[in-house]
Structures are given as structure tokens and as C-alpha cells.
Amino acid sequence: MAPRKVMSSTVVFLVATACSPGVDTAREAQQLLEIDRAWAQIAATGNMPDSVLSFWAEDARVVLAGEPVFQGKAAIREMLTDMASVPGFHVTWTPEGAEVSVAGDFAYTFGSNEFTAPDSTGELMTTKGRYITVWRKEADGRWRCVMDYTNPAPAEGPTQ
């Protein structure tokens, strides 16, 4: 093989591996759905703060219908503590889809959720809703949620 050909192959190989360093976006999306499912299971146990909190990024923004924006981990921790103190409070969600950016640094998941809390008469009421979460892969290689929006579904009919 001539030296020029050797060099050209080397360059092409390096470019290819450096530009998509093993990012299989379909596989990443499946892994992220698993992470989101695991998060929902932990949240559903009601043992809120620390384990649940670790899924959000430091600068995350949580936006629930009718609530002020919870920005950053301190505010989110307070939100979780408040939720955990509500008698009968329960939350869970079911991821239904995910998409990952080509470089594997950015993604979203979406799905349906259920919040249970006492209504004004003290009776426990479950509200079905929909959510979207945007995720960033951080320096330690872990996906963390940066944006978390949820809204209520119609009172009747399908949530999705």
C-alpha cells in the first residue's frame, strides 16, 4: 500500500470514530427510557428527596401546572419535601417515547403521569397528565433531567 493511502485511511478512521464515538442513538434512547422508568419507580415509593433528586441536573427547571417554576436543586428539594408531607400524596409516570441527539449529549422522553393528592374536601383525587423531560448527558456520563414540564390531560378520554 502506498504511504498516501495509509495516511488517508488513518484520517478517515479517526474522523469516523471521533464524530460518533460509539453513539448508537436508538440504544441510548432505550437506556434513557429505562432510566426514566427507574426514576418513576423510585418516586412512586414516596421516599422522595435524595434518590429522586439525583435524576435532575443542578440547573433543572420543573414546571407543573398552576405552580411557580422550581428552578435548581434547592427549589426542587423543597418541592419534593412539600409533596412528601401531603397525606396520601402519590406520583408515578410511564415513559412512552424518547429521542436522542446524534452526538448523544441531549435527549427527551415523554409520556403520561398520575398525581394523587387530597382535594378541597380531603378526599384523595388522582389527576392524569402528560409530561416531557429534556435530558443532558453530563461530564460523568450520566443522563440528568434539565427541563421537566407536565400538564393535566382532559378530564375524560385518552391521556395521549
Add this chain to the structure above:
Amino acid sequence: MAPRKVMSSTVVFLVATACSPGVDTAREAQQLLEIDRAWAQIAATGNMPDSVLSFWAEDARVVLAGEPVFQGKAAIREMLTDMASVPGFHVTWTPEGAEVSVAGDFAYTFGSNEFTAPDSTGELMTTKGRYITVWRKEADGRWRCVMDYTNPAPAEGPTQ
């Protein structure tokens, strides 16, 4: 310069340009904020369907509080037509932030919005809210919105 050094410099240069082919993520984020602002201005004119519709991807998902999910352009067109037929209907939004993935293929914007529509007595009522939109850069180089979630702000106090 020794031949080994020349080759090494060439490889580094090619890797660097191929991995971020001109993607200045801060500039892309500014451009996307401009696009989102332009979209809001068009929507605020009330001339809904075609020009407003062109900002969404074919498979986009619009999720408004208390409404069924509008999935795909046909469903979104119907939603826009219904909104435009409501006497006094008005919508606008103000983007407040954006983040773009390293390869420039994926992004989100978020901000506050206002929907005006008649209440049950026919009186026009404005509801303030918050939104997040996820964008994908499509094959023609245009950013299009793929996910669009909005929810109401607290009745009193800041929306963000």
C-alpha cells in the same frame, strides 16, 4: 517539521472540523430564539394555519393543558383552525432561553405565553402560562418544533 508531526497536525485539524462542522451552539441558540420570536409574532396576528403550521415538524406533538394530544400536522392544523374560529382568540409567547446540542441537530426553547379566549360567560379571559418546545434541525437545514408543551402559571405571581 518532521513528517510525523505534519500528519499528526492534519489529523487533529480534520477531527476538530469534522466533529463540530461550524456549529457555534451559542449562535445557534440565539438564532433559534429569533425563530421562536418570529413564530410568536406570526401566531399573534391570528392568521393561523399555513404560516404558523410551517414551524412544526410533520410528526410534531402539541400538548396543551386539558386538551387531547395533537399529534402530526393534520391534527395541529385542525387545532389551529378551531382556535382561529373562537371569537377574540389570541395567543402569543415570549422565549426566555434556549440550549442547542453539540452537533446542532437538537435544541429546546422555553418561555412564557398568554392565551386569550372567552370564558363560560363570554367574557374574554387571558391565561398566562409557560411552555417548552423541542426542536430538530431537519434535512433542509431548518429548525422545526417536534414537541410543544404548555401549562398554566399560578393564578397570581410570577409566571417564570
